[in-house]
Amino acid sequence: MNSKQKVIRVKNMYKKFGEFTANDDLSFEVEAGEIFGFLGANGAGKTTAIKILCGLSYPTSGEISVAGFDVYNERESVKRNIGYMSQKFSLYEDLTVFENIRFYGGIYGLSKSEINSKADNLLKKLDLEHARDKRISALPLGWKQKLAFSVAIFHDPKIVFLDEPTGGVDPVTRRQFWDLIYDAARSGITVFVTTHYMDEAEYCDRVSIMVDGKIEALDTPEKLKKQFNAADMDQVFLSLARKATNIE
Amino acid sequence: MNRFIGFLKKEFYHIFRDKRSMLILFGMPIVQILLFGYVISTDLKDVKMAVLDHSKDEYSAEIINKITSSGYFNLTDNLKSLEEADAIFRKGDVKLILVFEPDFGKNLIKNTTANIQILTDATDPNMANLEVNYLQGILQNYNVEINRGKKVPFAIQPKTRMYFNSNLESVFMFIPGIMATILMLVSAMMTSISIAREKEMGTMEILLVSPLNPLQIILGKVTPYLALSFINALVIVGMGYFIFGVPILGSFTLLMAETILFIFLALSLGIFISTISKNQEVAMMLSMFALMLPTIILSGFIFPIRNMPLPLQIFSHIIPPKWFIIILKNIMLKGVGIEYVWKETLILIVMTIGFIGLSLKKFKTRLE
Numbered sequence: 001m002n003s004k005q006k007v008i009r010v011k012n013m014y015k016k017f018g019e020f021t022a023n024d025d026l027s028f029e030v031e032a033g034e035i036f037g038f039l040g041a042n043g044a045g046k047t048t049a050i051k052i053l054c055g056l057s058y059p060t061s062g063e064i065s066v067a068g069f070d071v072y073n074e075r076e077s078v079k080r081n082i083g084y085m086s087q088k089f090s091l092y093e094d095l096t097v098f099e100n101i102r103f104y105g106g107i108y109g110l111s112k113s114e115i116n117s118k119a120d121n122l123l124k125k126l127d128l129e130h131a132r133d134k135r136i137s138a139l140p141l142g143w144k145q146k147l148a149f150s151v152a153i154f155h156d157p158k159i160v161f162l163d164e165p166t167g168g169v170d171p172v173t174r175r176q177f178w179d180l181i182y183d184a185a186r187s188g189i190t191v192f193v194t195t196h197y198m199d200e201a202e203y204c205d206r207v208s209i210m211v212d213g214k215i216e217a218l219d220t221p222e223k224l225k226k227q228f229n230a231a232d233m234d235q236v237f238l239s240l241a242r243k244a245t246n247i248e
Numbered sequence: 249m250n251r252f253i254g255f256l257k258k259e260f261y262h263i264f265r266d267k268r269s270m271l272i273l274f275g276m277p278i279v280q281i282l283l284f285g286y287v288i289s290t291d292l293k294d295v296k297m298a299v300l301d302h303s304k305d306e307y308s309a310e311i312i313n314k315i316t317s318s319g320y321f322n323l324t325d326n327l328k329s330l331e332e333a334d335a336i337f338r339k340g341d342v343k344l345i346l347v348f349e350p351d352f353g354k355n356l357i358k359n360t361t362a363n364i365q366i367l368t369d370a371t372d373p374n375m376a377n378l379e380v381n382y383l384q385g386i387l388q389n390y391n392v393e394i395n396r397g398k399k400v401p402f403a404i405q406p407k408t409r410m411y412f413n414s415n416l417e418s419v420f421m422f423i424p425g426i427m428a429t430i431l432m433l434v435s436a437m438m439t440s441i442s443i444a445r446e447k448e449m450g451t452m453e454i455l456l457v458s459p460l461n462p463l464q465i466i467l468g469k470v471t472p473y474l475a476l477s478f479i480n481a482l483v484i485v486g487m488g489y490f491i492f493g494v495p496i497l498g499s500f501t502l503l504m505a506e507t508i509l510f511i512f513l514a515l516s517l518g519i520f521i522s523t524i525s526k527n528q529e530v531a532m533m534l535s536m537f538a539l540m541l542p543t544i545i546l547s548g549f550i551f552p553i554r555n556m557p558l559p560l561q562i563f564s565h566i567i568p569p570k571w572f573i574i575i576l577k578n579i580m581l582k583g584v585g586i587e588y589v590w591k592e593t594l595i596l597i598v599m600t601i602g603f604i605g606l607s608l609k610k611f612k613t614r615l616e
Contacts, residue, residue: 088450
């Protein structure tokens with residue numbers, strides 16, 4: 001895949017709710033195969049932006065294309081080419097591991113044989129073969145999370161959006177989870193991830209930091225640290241977030 | 249289409265794996281019917297009846313003989329004219345009068361058809377129905393007996409008339425009420441809870457991000473409940489008919505069509521409730537207070553509407569089950585066709601469209 005190819009282009013994106021401007025003139029691009037960190041305090045407008053990129057909500061104005069498709073007119077094509085996972089993990093607790101995989105594979109139009117062979121590979125990779133017919137409710141949190149991520153990219157999307165995927169998970173599991181993210185990026189899937197954890201920001205190829213609906217910084221973690229004269233991303237984030245007015 | 253079937257499969261798993269859902273779906277209707285049915289009905293034994301025999305021939309004598317020897321009925325009076333009927337019913341002992349037309353036997357031989365009229369005291373409509381059913385059963389048996397070996401069969405045609413309560417309006421007409429309650433419960437409440445659950449668990453977002461469009465998602469969510477509600481309706485009507493003798497005098501097709509219309513209405517109500525509730529608890533409380541209580545209390549199911557204070561009578565107009573119960577009673581108990589219930593049907597259709605419209609609007613504003 002051409003590394004210069006831009007899979008997400010956002011130009012002058014605005015989203016207003018009445019008087020309140022949640023996204024204020026956002027412009028950025030994400031390259032194919034990149035791990036893009038989308039950072040910001042609660043209420044900074046991350047979720048609003050991610051919803052627009054996923055086709056869950058319309059922007060007020062701006063030019064936005066995702067996976068090469070326009071979010072206004074080609075939503076169906078956008079949806080076919082993206083995966084999404086939120087911090088709720090989004091698996092059905094009363095269905096078994098395989099039933100969840102089959103269901104999500106099915107709604108993306110994968111054939112039965114495709115689903116079966118891919119599910120076998122996936123379960124082998126995650127070391128979950130023994131749990132194939134166990135209900136999700138019986139799995140530990142770390143497994144649920146890994147499975148949720150694998151299900152989100154089961155249909156080989158071009159981009160996967162992860163909305164605070166590691167919330168409430170212990171550090172070891174988080175580390176393992178990031179191994180999965182690296183795997184996905186290596187196989188050519190672009191990863192667009194929001195997170196609260198600044199150590200995770202270091203794992204990203206590039207990060208953007210949003211404050212009060214605006215992108216205040218966007219670069220590689222190394223360059224940002226240099227720019228703000230900071231020892232780690234935590235300090236970068238703090239020096240920017242101090243300016244914020246509408247933190248929840 | 250495959251996607252949709254996958255979706256339905258998942259929905260059925262949710263239902264069949266949840267004990268509470270299963271209990272509501274299949275336990276409730278049966279328990280309710282048995283409760284309502286048996287608490288109020290007793291066995292038929294020695295029901296006092298009178299006969300008005302205009303014909304006095306061997307056939308009428310034989311029929312009276314059959315009836316009195318059945319053990320269900322006791323002949324207490326022989327009337328001379330129909331004028332006495334009212335007075336004898338008012339006295340309260342006699343519950344049933346059998347009237348043979350003049351030349352009953354002759355008509356049967358000559359014209360192969362003869363008429364019997366059954367008059368009942370319908371102040372206790374459930375008992376009245378039961379009595380009529382038993383009596384018709386005896387008449388039918390006799391009819392079969394005398395037709396043995398005949399080329400042109402005789403037909404004894406019983407005609408029933410309910411005294412004092414010809415509309416059979418009563419608390420005891422429980423089948424329509426139970427239908428409305430159960431369909432509300434299954435279609436509206438369970439649908440709203442199941443959609444709210446997807447919202448609460450975050451799976452709704454995943455579905456909306458997927459290539460499924462909102463219409464497919466909603467159809468996938470409601471179709472299983474549509475199917476299960478319909479099965480429930482059949483069970484209720486069937487139990488009413490076979491166990492308690494609640495008749496279906498009108499067209500069965502029309503009855504089922506109206507039932508499906510009401511299920512659609514309840515489903516659209518369920519969808520609407522789910523759009524305004526954040527989680528399962530809210531959906532459940534809203535369904536309980538906005539749907540179940542009015543359905544039970546204000547629809548005319550348990551308390552007759554005409555006995556309510558005027559403000560409540562007016563309020564009952566906006567309660568969808570009220571109209572459905574009227575339709576059911578008309579079709580099942582009076583045997584009328586669509587020409588008598590088109591107004592109520594129209595009200596249900598308008599309400600359905602209204603709730604679907606409201607839900608769509610709510611859904612769109614969330615997207616904007």
